[in-house]
Amino acid sequence: MKKMLPPSRLLCYLLVWCLGSCSELSGQAATDTLTWQQALTDGQPNLARRIVRQGSRAHFDRGENERGLALLHSYWQALAPIDSLRSEYIDLALDLSRTCSARLDWLDSSQYYQGQALATLAHHPDSMLLGKAYTYQGLYYKRLGYTKIAMEWFLRSLSVKAAIGYERGVGYSHYLIGWLYHEQRLYDKSLIHYQKAIQHAKLGGRERQMIYLQSLGELYADLGEESLALDYLHQALAAYRAQPQHQHFLPTIHKALGNTYHKFGHLEQALDHRRRVLNIVEKRRNRSYIIGALISLAQSQLALGQLGEARRYLDRAARLMEQFSLPRLRLRYYAIENDYHRARGDYRCAWTVQERYQLLQDSLYSTQTSAQILELEQLYENQKEEKRVATLEHQRQLGVEKLRRQRGRGRLLMGFSAILLLLLALISYLFYQIRIKNQSLLSALDERQLLIREIHHRVKNNLQLVSSMLFLQSVDLDRQREGRSRSLLREMQRRIKSMALVHQKLYHESAFGGVAAPAYVEDLLAHLLPALGLDPQGAQVAREVEDLWLDTDTTMAIGLLLNEWLTNALKHAEPREEGLRLHLSLRRREEQLELRFWDNGRVEANGQVAESTPGFGQHLIRALAEKLDARAERKGGAWQLLICRFRMR
Numbered sequence: 001m002k003k004m005l006p007p008s009r010l011l012c013y014l015l016v017w018c019l020g021s022c023s024e025l026s027g028q029a030a031t032d033t034l035t036w037q038q039a040l041t042d043g044q045p046n047l048a049r050r051i052v053r054q055g056s057r058a059h060f061d062r063g064e065n066e067r068g069l070a071l072l073h074s075y076w077q078a079l080a081p082i083d084s085l086r087s088e089y090i091d092l093a094l095d096l097s098r099t100c101s102a103r104l105d106w107l108d109s110s111q112y113y114q115g116q117a118l119a120t121l122a123h124h125p126d127s128m129l130l131g132k133a134y135t136y137q138g139l140y141y142k143r144l145g146y147t148k149i150a151m152e153w154f155l156r157s158l159s160v161k162a163a164i165g166y167e168r169g170v171g172y173s174h175y176l177i178g179w180l181y182h183e184q185r186l187y188d189k190s191l192i193h194y195q196k197a198i199q200h201a202k203l204g205g206r207e208r209q210m211i212y213l214q215s216l217g218e219l220y221a222d223l224g225e226e227s228l229a230l231d232y233l234h235q236a237l238a239a240y241r242a243q244p245q246h247q248h249f250l251p252t253i254h255k256a257l258g259n260t261y262h263k264f265g266h267l268e269q270a271l272d273h274r275r276r277v278l279n280i281v282e283k284r285r286n287r288s289y290i291i292g293a294l295i296s297l298a299q300s301q302l303a304l305g306q307l308g309e310a311r312r313y314l315d316r317a318a319r320l321m322e323q324f325s326l327p328r329l330r331l332r333y334y335a336i337e338n339d340y341h342r343a344r345g346d347y348r349c350a351w352t353v354q355e356r357y358q359l360l361q362d363s364l365y366s367t368q369t370s371a372q373i374l375e376l377e378q379l380y381e382n383q384k385e386e387k388r389v390a391t392l393e394h395q396r397q398l399g400v401e402k403l404r405r406q407r408g409r410g411r412l413l414m415g416f417s418a419i420l421l422l423l424l425a426l427i428s429y430l431f432y433q434i435r436i437k438n439q440s441l442l443s444a445l446d447e448r449q450l451l452i453r454e455i456h457h458r459v460k461n462n463l464q465l466v467s468s469m470l471f472l473q474s475v476d477l478d479r480q481r482e483g484r485s486r487s488l489l490r491e492m493q494r495r496i497k498s499m500a501l502v503h504q505k506l507y508h509e510s511a512f513g514g515v516a517a518p519a520y521v522e523d524l525l526a527h528l529l530p531a532l533g534l535d536p537q538g539a540q541v542a543r544e545v546e547d548l549w550l551d552t553d554t555t556m557a558i559g560l561l562l563n564e565w566l567t568n569a570l571k572h573a574e575p576r577e578e579g580l581r582l583h584l585s586l587r588r589r590e591e592q593l594e595l596r597f598w599d600n601g602r603v604e605a606n607g608q609v610a611e612s613t614p615g616f617g618q619h620l621i622r623a624l625a626e627k628l629d630a631r632a633e634r635k636g637g638a639w640q641l642l643i644c645r646f647r648m649r
Contacts, residue, residue: 040078045085065285070094086124093117096130101140105287110140131160133170140584145327153179171200175212175586182219188220210239214256221260229260251289258296271300291320291329299336302343310340331360494531494563499556515551516584521545524559544585554648557624564621565639569599593643
């Protein structure tokens with residue numbers, strides 16, 4: 001059963017959404033961040049994931065790739081310490097890797113996230129995610145032009161996915177292998193794998209089927225089959241348009257249609273589709289796609305005799321290629337630039353470009369490379385067959401051994417069967433009586449435990465709600481520049497947080513009778529110090545807290561006292577040259593608890609600290625002292641409280 005959000009939290013989400021809908025874009029981003037963080041804190045990872053995914057997709061659709069990546073990165077960092085969401089952490093690292101590569105051309109960043117995912121998978125194995133990681137690793141090396149290495153990773157991915165029966169993933173791996181064969185001009189092998197990809201897509205889901213149809217259309221175009229090519233490409237275009245979640249693939253299908261129309265002499269149709277590609281990718285700011293679109297438009301303009309327009313597109317592409325190592329795009333650029341110089345009659349420049357083209361082509365489309373990837377697939381098929389034969393032989397041997405053991409045990413079991421039946425009947429009766437009694441006790445205990453947990457959980461949530469409302473109010477007052485009111489509200493927020501920490505500790509502990517004083521004090525300081533402008537790691541706060549388990553009321557009062565003393569020290573103390581130093585101690589002295597707080601602020605000549613008019617904080621200290629039946633004293637820069645009324649576990 002899914003965990004339901006409490007009504008108070010739903011109300012808070014509604015309030016945040018209303019505020020965010022009236023804000024500017026920057027304010028909306030902050031609201032989104034606040035919302036997914038609250039959902040994650042409330043134990044709603046699915047809700048948090050939807051918020052982040054929708055927010056990042058909105059950024060990507062607007063061409064704000066860096067902001068979309070930043071939102072995903074923040075959520076990914078928040079998942080790092082949560083062991084129960086380790087799979088989500090790995091999956092998001094892989095998505096970040098793909099985003100950096102495909103959308104931003106940040107190949108170093110792509111490999112960083114890929115490395116984090118693989119390192120985590122080494123300690124938390126997951127075959128589904130491992131297959132995905134191998135796929136993305138292959139795409140990375142293919143992007144760099146390392147065809148053989150890419151094929152190795154694609155085959156690894158295929159092996160992992162096939163082992164777990166992941167049909168959709170197997171189809172995608174066949175598509176990628178066919179893609180490599182297609183680029184190596186091994187059309188027969190490519191056709192086999194494209195058809196396998198379509199077949200697996202029918203078995204495991206049609207999400208990627210339009211991509212496979214597109215690739216099959218491009219393959220038939222390279223084979224000179226115009227009618228088949230355009231038929232498959234228009235099927236893919238119709239599928240893309242029918243599914244809004246796949247709109248981001250539109251540039252690829254328009255690119256394929258533009259190339260096919262150009263190949264078969266339909267120049268105006270080709271130019272139209274290529275212009276659509278450039279318009280889309282420029283909005284998304286993907287530089288490698290922009291380069292490819294510019295080269296294609298230069299080709300179309302050159303075929304139409306528009307040499308000036310062709311030169312303009314080529315120059316833009318050349319400027320962008322200076323920043324990246326994109327060998328396949330550079331090869332296309334050399335080919336079109338060669339045609340451009342020939343059209344101008346500048347055969348000297350054309351010859352120079354042709355030499356560059358030939359050198360690069362030999363490195364990418366060598367006979368050796370084609371033979372190597374064919375050999376890799378053959379090795380993969382041989383290894384798969386060897387594993388199948390070895391598995392069958394192992395199963396046969398296990399069957400023979402199992403049959404032999406069963407025959408030996410059968411004779412012994414028959415001799416003891418009658419005795420065992422009688423013993424089992426007696427034991428079953430005794431266990432039945434014991435189980436009835438245990439079930440009654442466990443039921444009562446479980447009900448008590450659940451009741452206590454629910455009480456503390458509700459208290460914690462209500463206090464957090466109050467804290468959130470105060471924060472929102474302080475933000476509103478900040479806009480109105482009411483500085484004193486904002487300060488008072490934030491002081492109240494810190495007091496409420498010190499109370500909420502008690503319930504938080506109780507909620508996460510298996511024993512509900514008390515709170516560990518050292519852990520509570522550390523958590524309280526970790527919250528208060530940043531709120532008061534101090535670094536928790538670098539602040540000079542010495543603490544001596546005995547290992548005591550205190551009741552809820554005593555712990556909450558101590559938290560409020562420490563909050564007031566710490567706030568007062570930072571507001572009114574005049575630190576000496578060595579900087580402000582604070583010291584607190586909590587220990588048991590016979591039948592009393594001694595709580596001391598000291599700071600090194602300046603004192604008057606009579607040894608007393610100069611105090612302002614007693615305010616809310618000092619009244620609160622005296623009230624808490626009366627509640628605890630305590631005696632509060634202040635000597636110099638030190639507060640001392642001797643608590644008489646307390647309970648210990």
